[in-house]
Each structure stands twice: as structure tokens, then as C-alpha cells.
Amino acid sequence: MNIDRGRVRAVFRKELRQFRRNRAIVVTMGILPVLFLTGPMISIFSLSASASTSAVRSVVSSVLLLMLIVPVILPAAISSYSVVGERDQGTLEPLLTTPVRRGELMLGKGLAAVLPAVAVTYVLYAAFVVAVRIWAAHAVFSDLWQVPPILVEVLFTPLLATWSVCVGMAVSVRSTDVRVAQQLSTLASLPPLGLAVLITFRVIAPTVLSAVAIGLAFVVLDGLACWGAATMLDRERLIVGRRAPRHERSRSG
Amino acid sequence: MPPPELGTRSRPWFVRRRYGVGYRPLAWQGWVIASVLLAAAIVALLVVHASTARIVIVLALVAVYTGVGWRLSGERQDAANAAEEAPAVAPREPVERTPEQVAAIARLRAEASTPTRLRGPAGDEAIIVEGLTKRFGERTALADVSFSVGWGEVFGFLGPNGAGKTTTVRTLGTLIAPSEGSAVVAGIPLVPENAVAIRSAIAIMPEAPGLYPRLTVAENLEFFAGLYGLADVRPRIEQALATVNLVERAGDPCGSLSKGLKQRVAIARALLSDPRVLFLDEPTSGLDPVASREVHELITALRQRGVTIFLTTHRLEEAERMCDRVAILNTRLRTVGRPDELRERLFARSLAVTTLAPLEAPERLFAAVPGFAGWHSDGADGYELTVSDPRTAAPELTRALVAAGADVLSISERRHSLEDVYLELIDEDVEARRP
Numbered sequence: 001m002n003i004d005r006g007r008v009r010a011v012f013r014k015e016l017r018q019f020r021r022n023r024a025i026v027v028t029m030g031i032l033p034v035l036f037l038t039g040p041m042i043s044i045f046s047l048s049a050s051a052s053t054s055a056v057r058s059v060v061s062s063v064l065l066l067m068l069i070v071p072v073i074l075p076a077a078i079s080s081y082s083v084v085g086e087r088d089q090g091t092l093e094p095l096l097t098t099p100v101r102r103g104e105l106m107l108g109k110g111l112a113a114v115l116p117a118v119a120v121t122y123v124l125y126a127a128f129v130v131a132v133r134i135w136a137a138h139a140v141f142s143d144l145w146q147v148p149p150i151l152v153e154v155l156f157t158p159l160l161a162t163w164s165v166c167v168g169m170a171v172s173v174r175s176t177d178v179r180v181a182q183q184l185s186t187l188a189s190l191p192p193l194g195l196a197v198l199i200t201f202r203v204i205a206p207t208v209l210s211a212v213a214i215g216l217a218f219v220v221l222d223g224l225a226c227w228g229a230a231t232m233l234d235r236e237r238l239i240v241g242r243r244a245p246r247h248e249r250s251r252s253g
Numbered sequence: 254m255p256p257p258e259l260g261t262r263s264r265p266w267f268v269r270r271r272y273g274v275g276y277r278p279l280a281w282q283g284w285v286i287a288s289v290l291l292a293a294a295i296v297a298l299l300v301v302h303a304s305t306a307r308i309v310i311v312l313a314l315v316a317v318y319t320g321v322g323w324r325l326s327g328e329r330q331d332a333a334n335a336a337e338e339a340p341a342v343a344p345r346e347p348v349e350r351t352p353e354q355v356a357a358i359a360r361l362r363a364e365a366s367t368p369t370r371l372r373g374p375a376g377d378e379a380i381i382v383e384g385l386t387k388r389f390g391e392r393t394a395l396a397d398v399s400f401s402v403g404w405g406e407v408f409g410f411l412g413p414n415g416a417g418k419t420t421t422v423r424t425l426g427t428l429i430a431p432s433e434g435s436a437v438v439a440g441i442p443l444v445p446e447n448a449v450a451i452r453s454a455i456a457i458m459p460e461a462p463g464l465y466p467r468l469t470v471a472e473n474l475e476f477f478a479g480l481y482g483l484a485d486v487r488p489r490i491e492q493a494l495a496t497v498n499l500v501e502r503a504g505d506p507c508g509s510l511s512k513g514l515k516q517r518v519a520i521a522r523a524l525l526s527d528p529r530v531l532f533l534d535e536p537t538s539g540l541d542p543v544a545s546r547e548v549h550e551l552i553t554a555l556r557q558r559g560v561t562i563f564l565t566t567h568r569l570e571e572a573e574r575m576c577d578r579v580a581i582l583n584t585r586l587r588t589v590g591r592p593d594e595l596r597e598r599l600f601a602r603s604l605a606v607t608t609l610a611p612l613e614a615p616e617r618l619f620a621a622v623p624g625f626a627g628w629h630s631d632g633a634d635g636y637e638l639t640v641s642d643p644r645t646a647a648p649e650l651t652r653a654l655v656a657a658g659a660d661v662l663s664i665s666e667r668r669h670s671l672e673d674v675y676l677e678l679i680d681e682d683v684e685a686r687r688p
């Protein structure tokens with residue numbers, strides 16, 4: 001597929017500008033992660049130095065899982081707005097009359113949703129690790145500062161965010177109401193977290209190999225989700241609500 | 254502060270925050286410096302966490318950042334943002350302009366209105382449509398439509414609501430696929446492989462302006478310029494805005510503009526890419542008379558520049574005034590031609606006569622008029638004569654009436670408007686569909 005980087009950049013910049021000026025999105029990006037982490041952080045910092053290994057692991061696992069929910073929830077909220085929001089403000093048709101291809105549109109919008117969410121999650125994770133290193137019991141830091149959990153966070157965050165964005169865009173294409181789209185896409189983006197739970201709660205032993213294996217599973221899921229979303233981003237479907245029959249599609253792009 | 258000169262734009266690395274204190278990175282160099290210093294602070298906290306030295310190190314890093322920001326920043330964020338986010342133009346309220354700025358704006362406006370004939374491939378039509386049909390399930394929106402539009406022509410596409418006008422535009426704009434038929438748009442065959450090429454060569458202005466309300470006028474245009482892959486974006490935006498007389502509103506958020514101004518921005522957006530063919534879908538829909546007149550003036554200016562314009566409307570006086578040729582559509586194409594041609598085709602040419610008193614023997618009197626084909630009374634003292642050529646018939650009729658001693662009040666050619674043509678054709682359809 002031909003991708004013009006200039007067009008992707010134009011869509012990406014426009015999306016970021018819009019997000020930056022949308023107070024609801026800015027507040028969501030800022031407050032939601034903090035709200036998610038406040039409780040578990042208190043639990044971690046109240047753990048005494050003599051706490052049992054299982055107690056430490058339980059708290060650390062729950063925090064790590066919550067850290068993985070952030071890159072799922074944030075992009076879902078943004079990407080679910082991507083098409084239905086354009087339709088809502090009447091900008092969808094002018095946008096589709098330009099030479100932009102569906103892949104470029106999807107990539108630009110997708111990156112604009114994924115990158116901020118990944119950045120927020122990484123910053124949050126880094127801040128969390130630093131805080132644990134400084135203020136929490138040493139046992140907590142020891143449990144946290146290991147290659148498998150770090151790999152899980154670093155690797156799974158963009159993969160989960162990508163899934164969430166693709167699902168959000170697919171929901172957005174089929175929705176006519178922004179709020180319904182946001183709720184549905186948040187729900188639809190949660191299932192892959194089940195895989196992440198297996199490793200964060202040590203149902204599967206957290207090793208580099210298991211993290212990479214689950215990461216590969218996410219890559220496959222992401223590929224399927226992106227393919228599905230790209231198929232749905234059909235101009236005729238977006239404009240008139242349904243796709244042209246196959247024999248008609250061969251007549252026009 | 255004087256407004257920044259057109260076409261110039263400073264790009265400092267940092268900018269003072271509008272709210273709060275300190276500086277935020279503006280250019281990529283600023284982001285690199287900020288990231289390095291942040292990473293250094295984290296490393297310092299991790300490595301020397303047990304020592305009070307970490308506080309000193311972090312404070313030192315903050316001081317370094319502030320110092321760098323102060324040295325490398327431009328104006329306050331609000332001023333710098335105006336330059337960053339509305340790059341193409343001067344801000345909205347430059348109460349006093351320098352002579353250079355006044356000259357620059359005048360030059361741009363003059364350039365925008367300079368007649369330059371834009372032409373496509375010689376000898377070809379801009380749009381050729383043959384047997385175009387579009388069905389949505391069981392419903393036929395467009396049936397077997399064929400017509401062509403020449404380069405530089407203003408072509409009106411008329412029809413009642415639901416006639417298929419917008420469907421035609423969407424099909425020719427590669428937004429939806431035709432069920433049957435073929436077309437050439439901007440000289441390019443309408444096939445899937447050419448979709449991007451066609452969309453690059455044309456511009457479509459849908460009925461709703463469709464602007465991003467949170468972005469400024471300049472940002473909206475900048476976005477679309479990016480999608481068209483245009484070079485020299487700023488001069489193009491300036492020229493497009495000068496064409497619609499909106500240079501001074503470039504920094505305004507589109508959400509704050511009136512409907513008429515939004516429509517002008519939408520036209521500026523359509524002009525950005527110098528399209529060979531411009532589709533205007535109901536461009537004056539919902540506009541007040543003043544705003545409509547402004548849009549008409551813009552269309553006239555575009556016509557002078559040689560842009561091929563495909564105008565869909567159901568405002569008949571608009572079509573009659575603006576268009577070289579019109580087509581009347583009601584799912585099927587009812588007719589195509591110049592407005593006066595359509596009038597002649599549909600209505601016999603006639604003379605209207607009014608006298609002070611009824612004529613005694615009108616039939617005998619009118620029969621002597623050259624090209625006379627028939628007559629009927631139009632009220633007590635009025636007559637309508639069907640003639641082959643009103644210009645030769647009128648003087649003879651006048652002489653005959655005077656010779657007969659009639660007191661003539663008026664003799665005039667009866668002119669049928671495009672509205673008469675339209676209503677005649679649409680009424681025929683309504684009658685035909687009646688069970």
C-alpha cells in the first residue's frame with residue numbers, strides 16, 4: 001500500500017492540535033491515570049519492610065496491571081471519536097474528498113491516539129519506579145526492578161494501545177453517537193488485557209520468553225484489528241452508511 | 254506590538270508559558286534539551302537518592318532549564334503561538350499596518366483576481382459522463398445520466414431535493430462507486446486506480462462548510478494543504494484567503510465565524526490546490542442575501558480565471574445568472590443546454606399585446622403578422638400571439654394595430670424564465686408518476 005508520509009503527518013498534526021484544545025481529552029489524559037494509580041500506590045507505600053513476599057507480589061502485580069489498563073483506556077476514548085467526531089462536526093465529507101488514502105488516514109489518526117497514550121504510560125511508569133525506589137520498602141523495588149515486568153510494561157503498552165486504537169476506530173466507523181462510540185470502544189478494547197493478566201499475576205511465569213510470546217500474540221491481534229478497521233474505513237460506507245457491492249467497488253476508488 | 258510581517262515567522266526553541274511560570278519547548282531542539290535534562294534529573298534521583306546532593310542536582314538542572322529557556326525563547330506564548338499556529342497570515346486586529354504590509358495584501362488580492370485561463374488537455378472535455386447510474390439497494394438515486402462539461406465552463410446542475418445531484422457529485426468525486434456507466438473527471442477516467450489522481454485534480458465544496466471549529470482558519474487550510482501535498486503552503490494559504498477577503502481572520506478559530514464567513518473559508522480551502530475542476534454543492538444554501546452575493550462574486554471571479562465549475566443548486570435565479578449551461582435532473586437527466594436554449598426548446602416564442610379596449614376582429618388582424626402561428630386572449634384586453642420571430646413580428650403587429658385604430662398600451666416579447674423551464678419539466682415528471 002502506498003503511504004504518503006506528508007499526508008500522514010498532516011493528519012497526525014491536525015489530530016494533536018484538536019486534542020490539545022479539547023479540554024475533555026486533556027483532562028482525561030491527565031486525571032484518569034492518576035486516579036487509576038492512587039489506591040495501589042498507597043498500598044505499596046504502606047507496605048512495611050517485613051511484609052511477606054506474596055503480599056508484595058500481589059500489590060506490585062495489581063499496579064502493573066493498572067499500568068497496562070492506561071494505554072487501553074486512553075486511546076480508546078480518543079480513537080472512538082476519530083470518525084464519528086468528524087461526522088458529528090461535518091468535516092468527514094470534506095476530508096474524504098481530498099487525495100488522502102484510507103491507510104494514511106488511519107495511520108495519522110492512529111498515531112495521534114497511540115503516541116500520547118504510550119508517552120503518558122511510560123512517564124507514569126518511570127515516575128512510579130522512581131517513587132518506589134525512593135520511598136517504598138526495598139522488597140517492593142526488588143520485585144519491580146526485574147527484566148520480565150519491565151519488558152511486560154515496555155512491550156505491552158504500545159501493543160495494547162494499538163489494539164485499542166484499531167478497535168476504537170472500527171467502532172467509530174459504525175457509530176452515529178460519540179458517547180456510545182466511546183463506551184463501546186472502551187469495552188471492546190479490554191479483552192486482550194486477559195492475556196496481560198496471565199503474566200502480571202504470574203499465572204504464566206513472568207520470564208522474558210513468556211513476555212515475548214504474549215507480545216507476539218498481541219502483534220497478531222493488532223494486525224487483525226488494524227486490517228478489520230482499515231476495511232471498514234471505506235469511503236462509501238463512511239458517506240452513505242453502507243459499502244457498495246463488490247462488483248460496483250471495481251468501478252471507482 | 255506590531256503584527257508580524259506577512260511571510261515571516263520566527264521559530265524559537267522555547268516559549269514562555271501563557272499560564273503558570275517557566276518555559277515550554279517549542280521546536281524539536283527545545284524538546285531534545287528538555288528530555289535530556291529530565292532524564293538527567295531521573296538518573297540523579299535514582300543514583301544519589303540517599304544523599305541530600307540529589308536536591309541540589311535537581312535544583313541545578315531546573316536552573317539550567319530555566320536559563321536555557323530564557324536565552325532561547327521568543328515572545329510570550331500567546332504572541333509566539335499566533336506565529337506558530339496561524340503561520341500563514343497576520344493576526345486579526347492589526348489596527349495599524351505598515352506600508353509594506355498594506356502593499357503585500359494589495360498585491361495578493363490583485364494576484365488572486367488576475368484573469369488567468371486555466372485549461373486542461375486541449376480538445377478534451379473536463380467532465381464526460383455516460384450512462385451513469387447509482388442504486389442504493391432497491392432505490393435508484395441516479396439513472397442513466399449522460400452529459401459533458403467543457404474546460405472553463407460553469408455548469409449548473411439543477412433538480413429538486415432527492416433528485417440525485419449530490420450523488421452525482423459524490424460519484425464523480427470518487428466518494429461512491431457508480432452502479433453502472435462510465436465517466437471522465439478532469440480528463441481522467443473514473444476507475445479505482447485513478448481515484449487519488451482525480452481527487453488531486455479536483456476540489457469539492459460540500460453543502461456544509463465542514464471546518465474544524467477548534468482550529469484557526471489558517472490551521473484548517475494548512476491541514477488541507479498537507480493532504481494535497483502542496484509545496485509553498487504559506488503563500489498558497491495567503492493567496493486563497495486573499496481571494497475570499499479573509500486575510501485578517503486567519504488567526505480566528507473557525508468555530509467563532511458566521512455561516513457566511515465559514516462558507517468563504519470553505520471556498521478558500523477548495524481553491525488551495527488550484528483545482529482544474531471545482532464542484533460546488535449548494536454553495537449558497539442557508540446564506541443570507543449579502544453572503545450569497547459574495548459567493549456569487551467569488552464564482553464569477555473563478556470563472557474569469559478559467560476554473561471549470563460544476564455548480565449544483567436549486568436556486569434557479571442563481572443558475573440562470575452564473576451558468577453557461579445547465580442540466581435539469583430528476584433521477585434521470587431531463588435536459589441539458591444554455592438557459593436561453595432551454596427556454597426556446599420548451600416554450601414557443603410569443604408576443605404579449607395589451608390594448609385599451611378589446612379588438613373587434615383579432616384573428617383577422619393577427620393573421621397578417623409574419624410568422625404568426627396562433628393566439629389566445631390573456632384577460633379582457635390582452636392577447637398572446639405565438640410567432641416564429643418576435644423581432645420581425647413586433648413592428649408589423651404595431652403597424653397593423655395602429656392601422657386598425659386600436660389604442661395600444663403595450664407590446665412586448667413574453668420571456669420565460671429558467672424557473673418556468675424547470676417547473677415545466679419537473680411537473681411533467683410529477684404527472685407521469687401519478688397513478
